Amino acid sequence: MVSPQENSVSAIEWRDDSLWLLDQRLLPLEEVWLQHQDVDAVVASIRDMVVRGAPAIGITAAYGVVIAARNRRNEDAYHWLDLVQQDIDALAASRPTAVNLFWALDQMRRALARLSDDEDPVVQLLREAKSIHEADLAANHTMGKLGAGLIAQYNMPARGVITHCNTGSLATGGYGTALGVIRSAWEQKLIDRVFAGETRPWWQGARLTAWELTKDAIPTTLMADSVAASLMQQGSISWVIVGADRITANGDVANKIGTYSLAVLAKHHGVRFMVAAPTTTFDMELSNGRDIPIEERGPEEVVAVKGHRLAPENVDVYNPVFDVTPAELIDAIVTEQGVVERPSLAGIAQLMEKPALH
Ligand SMILES: CSC[C@H]1O[C@H](OP(=O)(O)O)[C@H](O)[C@@H]1O
Numbered sequence: 001m002v003s004p005q006e007n008s009v010s011a012i013e014w015r016d017d018s019l020w021l022l023d024q025r026l027l028p029l030e031e032v033w034l035q036h037q038d039v040d041a042v043v044a045s046i047r048d049m050v051v052r053g054a055p056a057i058g059i060t061a062a063y064g065v066v067i068a069a070r071n072r073r074n075e076d077a078y079h080w081l082d083l084v085q086q087d088i089d090a091l092a093a094s095r096p097t098a099v100n101l102f103w104a105l106d107q108m109r110r111a112l113a114r115l116s117d118d119e120d121p122v123v124q125l126l127r128e129a130k131s132i133h134e135a136d137l138a139a140n141h142t143m144g145k146l147g148a149g150l151i152a153q154y155n156m157p158a159r160g161v162i163t164h165c166n167t168g169s170l171a172t173g174g175y176g177t178a179l180g181v182i183r184s185a186w187e188q189k190l191i192d193r194v195f196a197g198e199t200r201p202w203w204q205g206a207r208l209t210a211w212e213l214t215k216d217a218i219p220t221t222l223m224a225d226s227v228a229a230s231l232m233q234q235g236s237i238s239w240v241i242v243g244a245d246r247i248t249a250n251g252d253v254a255n256k257i258g259t260y261s262l263a264v265l266a267k268h269h270g271v272r273f274m275v276a277a278p279t280t281t282f283d284m285e286l287s288n289g290r291d292i293p294i295e296e297r298g299p300e301e302v303v304a305v306k307g308h309r310l311a312p313e314n315v316d317v318y319n320p321v322f323d324v325t326p327a328e329l330i331d332a333i334v335t336e337q338g339v340v341e342r343p344s345l346a347g348i349a350q351l352m353e354k355p356a357l358h
Pocket residue numbers: 052053054055164165166167168171172177178204242243244245255256257321
């Protein structure tokens with residue numbers, strides 16, 4: 001059996017001067033890689049969730065800027081920078097909630113601003129995109145260790161954990177955020193079983209987390225999202241461990257729809273609630289979660305399953321795909337720069353001022 005540390009699937013690859021994305025809409029039944037050589041295709045793949053997951057979206061957009069720089073240079077060298085900026089704006093418009101997207105694009109804008117004349121600009125930008133990718137993978141391994149350390153520290157009697165959506169290699173640069181903590185905790189024999197919510201309506205849990213964890217041979221039970229309450233009531237769960245798409249300066253967390261209800265249930269049942277996210281997920285411009293843009297997606301995701309319609313034609317549909325968990329329901333936020341317990345403005349400000357641990 002390959003240990004989880006080595007068996008880190010990647011969903012994003014730069015190969016043959018192209019961006020390749022594993023089409024997560026087809027997993028786990030089909031593993032299809034799509035080649036991307038123009039920015040419109042990258043924008044469409046983020047928007048249509050070929051690739052998804054906050055850090056993965058940012059990494060993908062960074063490679064999208066590399067593609068833009070190369071294509072625009074061949075098209076119109078004189079207006080090159082303006083055209084690339086237009087492409088960056090198109091990438092920024094692909095999905096609204098995950099702040100990693102905007103962080104990565106800002107990093108690429110900074111790289112554009114400091115380009116030197118003595119090297120091909122595309123080579124310089126590709127180096128920046130690859131460093132964003134590699135730093136995310138390193139951050140996930142650091143978070144895995146820190147999160148597992150927290151589980152060891154509290155040494156809760158129950159040995160089961162609940163996770164929601166997909167926060168693994170498919171959602172990041174590799175290894176995962178919440179799934180990185182789970183991989184590390186499993187390696188250290190701190191947990192016995194993972195209970196993965198199916199995560200309606202896009203099924204990230206049933207299709208992606210179940211795929212990743214079974215490939216790692218980590219004992220995993222798939223459940224309908226609504227099972228979580230009675231599972232916690234049975235006393236077999238010590239932690240709920242989730243990822244994040246945007247964390248505000250006071251510790252409010254935007255994450256996949258259903259996260260907030262898990263946090264309320266955890267508080268009621270004495271289950272500890274951990275959020276694992278790199279510092280690229282923090283939006284220090286927002287003092288709280290009230291102003292986080294919450295993406296709403298189309299009704300087709302709710303009324304049908306794999307194209308098979310279940311609901312009547314004339315029903316109205318409400319499909320917000322994220323919710324906001326207030327900081328007071330969160331026991332710990334684990335980042336690559338350290339852990340903030342009982343997150344607050346002061347604790348997060350102190351964390352964000354630290355140099356990177358890895
Ligand atoms: C490691 S962050 C993953 C994060 O992104 C997911 O959203 P989506 O699948 O819509 O991109 C979900 O919120 C996860 O927690």
